[in-house]
Amino acid sequence: MSTPWIHRYAQRTQRMTSSMIRELLKLIAQPDLISFAGGLPAPELFPVEEIKEAVETVLTIKGAKALQYSTTEGYPPLRDMLVRHMKRYGIVVDIDNVLITSGSQQALDLIGKILINTGDKILTEHPSYLGAIQAFTMYGADYVTVPIDDDGVIPESLEVGLRAGPKFMYLLPNFQNPTGVTISAGRRRELVLLADRYGIPIIEDDPYGQLRYEGDHIKPLVVIDAECLECQHNGRYSGNVIYMSTFSKTLAPGLRLGWIVAPKEVIHRLVQAKQGTDLHSSTIDQMVAYEVGRGGFIDRHVQHLREVYGNRRKVMLDALARAFPDPSLGVRWTRPQGGLFLWIELPDWMDTSELLKTAVKEKVAFVPGTPFYPNGGGRNTMRLNFSYGTEAMIEEGIARLGRVVTQQIARRNAAVAAVGDTITT
Numbered sequence: 001m002s003t004p005w006i007h008r009y010a011q012r013t014q015r016m017t018s019s020m021i022r023e024l025l026k027l028i029a030q031p032d033l034i035s036f037a038g039g040l041p042a043p044e045l046f047p048v049e050e051i052k053e054a055v056e057t058v059l060t061i062k063g064a065k066a067l068q069y070s071t072t073e074g075y076p077p078l079r080d081m082l083v084r085h086m087k088r089y090g091i092v093v094d095i096d097n098v099l100i101t102s103g104s105q106q107a108l109d110l111i112g113k114i115l116i117n118t119g120d121k122i123l124t125e126h127p128s129y130l131g132a133i134q135a136f137t138m139y140g141a142d143y144v145t146v147p148i149d150d151d152g153v154i155p156e157s158l159e160v161g162l163r164a165g166p167k168f169m170y171l172l173p174n175f176q177n178p179t180g181v182t183i184s185a186g187r188r189r190e191l192v193l194l195a196d197r198y199g200i201p202i203i204e205d206d207p208y209g210q211l212r213y214e215g216d217h218i219k220p221l222v223v224i225d226a227e228c229l230e231c232q233h234n235g236r237y238s239g240n241v242i243y244m245s246t247f248s249k250t251l252a253p254g255l256r257l258g259w260i261v262a263p264k265e266v267i268h269r270l271v272q273a274k275q276g277t278d279l280h281s282s283t284i285d286q287m288v289a290y291e292v293g294r295g296g297f298i299d300r301h302v303q304h305l306r307e308v309y310g311n312r313r314k315v316m317l318d319a320l321a322r323a324f325p326d327p328s329l330g331v332r333w334t335r336p337q338g339g340l341f342l343w344i345e346l347p348d349w350m351d352t353s354e355l356l357k358t359a360v361k362e363k364v365a366f367v368p369g370t371p372f373y374p375n376g377g378g379r380n381t382m383r384l385n386f387s388y389g390t391e392a393m394i395e396e397g398i399a400r401l402g403r404v405v406t407q408q409i410a411r412r413n414a415a416v417a418a419v420g421d422t423i424t425t
Helices: 011-015 022-027 049-064 076-087 102-115 132-136 155-161 185-198 223-230 264-275 283-293 298-324 352-361 389-422
Strands: 098-101 121-126 140-149 168-171 202-205 241-246 260-261 339-343 381-385
Touching: 011 132, 049 185, 049 283, 076 260, 076 283, 098 264, 102 132, 102 202, 102 241, 102 260, 102 264, 121 132, 121 155, 132 298, 140 155, 155 168, 155 185, 185 202, 185 223, 202 223, 223 241, 283 298, 298 339, 298 389, 352 381, 352 389
Parallel strands: 121 140, 121 168, 168 202, 202 241
Antiparallel strands: 098 260, 241 260, 339 381
């Protein structure tokens, strides 16, 4: 029986898609399956006791305020704490440049809501973050994609993309999701200058910036923009970059707290958009995050995360070197300096969506790369997460996945050899 609702949805719903990763996590929820599919922090590292203590403190001292409506911009002490924290990374702004959001996914949605008209072109890396593609597509975006290498977005290709007249460019400079690649310092300056030359703003998404395991900190694009364009006056930023980050990777994703840094006039528009969405982010969650963070705990906690995740990254890289086919067979992977992910490219003829079916039978899972390409592609790629599993799980899971890939390549080579023998005879 047909339903009348099919004729009632807004036209924009035709562009709506489900997150492949969310759907995949439902399918592979098996107790004996080792999954590298989610972008999940390690739950055993969540600061449960510290958050519990903070909740008790907030409810005891400011319970009525914590349970009440609040301002759209966010809890002022939390915003002020973020201003002080970001200053250590060179981001010099004041509280009026900061908006608290319900996770960085809401930040992406709000940015799409105030900037994108149907048919606007958005420039992204190739591949790019699935959540951003999902959010921007909802508002009718089309995409101009720019290839990346081990040093991030390629400047020559970027300039070609900018000539297409995108509304803005969306970039993840640090330990990109999905590839784990970081844009080098030299390229960051070059792309900021290109953005200024072509008059194209930058959305800088930085959820993983604090999770660096090797190498030196590189200035954020928002800092380079302020330095190059001299657009920072009396502590207020007024430049060409909208910066965003989150507490999901440094405290807990269940708090659903992120933030946006932007020129004051942009914050004003984002506030208006947020008022029509949820009025404000959870008051109690913001107050709890502030209570946990105000004594320096987040810094100590992040240092612990770096140690654990850094070790897990090393275990995965070492396991890949042992278990996966030789690079001469067309297999390569990234070596991220931080973040939660690495990226694998397989021979061009392989289809990782099909490979996943075999892998799940062997009790191991990953995310096929295709959904990270807004204009298609990536059929032979996959994303692996190394933060969630224990070191033992990572070693066993990579061994299983290595066997699956090796067997696929061996079968292909045998089939090609058999065809060659037939032609010869």
